[in-house]
Amino acid sequence: MEDLMFMSISNLAKTLSIVTAGSAFIAFGAIDKAEAAFITSQSDPALSGTKLIDFESVTPGSYTSLTIGDVNFSPSVGEVEFVNADYAGDYNTQGQSLQNTYAVKAFNNLKISFLTPVKTFGFNWGASNVPWKLTAFDSSNNILDSQVLPIVVSSNAGDFFGIKNVSAPISYATLVASEFGDYVLIDNFKSKSVSVPEPLNIAGTGLVGAMGLWLNRKKVTTKKA
The missing domain is CATH 2.60.120 (Jelly Rolls)
Structure with a gap:
């Protein structure tokens, strides 16, 4: 069970990394591919x-x-x-x-x-x-x-x-x-x-979503264990 929990936490960390990176790209317009x-x-x-x-x-x-x-x-x-x-x-x-x-x-x-x-x-x-x-x-x-x-x-x-x-x-x-x-x-x-989204707000939204996803997975893992 401890191994399963460790894997869940590891997956959460990866998810948060992706969310944070995505937030940075959005905040600084790096994903805007519009041509001049x-x-x-x-x-x-x-x-x-x-x-x-x-x-x-x-x-x-x-x-x-x-x-x-x-x-x-x-x-x-x-x-x-x-x-x-x-x-x-x-x-x-x-x-x-x-x-x-x-x-x-x-x-x-x-x-x-x-x-x-x-x-x-x-x-x-x-x-x-x-x-x-x-x-x-x-x-x-x-x-x-x-x-x-x-x-x-x-x-x-x-x-x-x-x-x-x-x-x-x-x-x-x-x-x-x-x-x-x-x-x-x-x-x-x-x-x-230029209207720039607040990085912390975007990151915060992603954090809440990622935490919810982790908790749901934890519940399922606990039941299986």
Whole structure:
């Protein structure tokens, strides 16, 4: 009987190990096999529940760094960004928007940092005359996905682009021009934070299930003995 009990405890330990490992995978998204994908519409289901930054609350002017909510917009060193209502209603904008303008120090490289990691983001894109590359990175600076934004020129059809379904939380993204001096506008920036399950809660649920399984097996073993 002692041997049977020892075997039951051993099996319980193995079960708990599997549950704990499974909990860790779920908690950190390791079992998510979704591939990164390009967002090309505001109606993309991945944008459901996103936070909106429309730049309306920002004091018009030039900035070397701008934080709105949990998103920071920063041009490369020596470059600046502008927020104003120039061309409002045109080039896929409504009201104020983030721009680089024709200024000498206008940005050609913009870093978008997420103070809270996200899994989805996108924005209205206007007035581009050359390709711009949008790249998403994780916290270790690994590239999660990279897309070349379409040239939209004078389109005002609501052109919206972004990145979704990456293999790890997005820590930041870069927007880089293929040529200098291209005046572009960004508006209605949307992002969706990563929702991470509580590891202890998941592990606790697994522990209760495993304990119940062990007790049931123990009852059966005791009867047979």
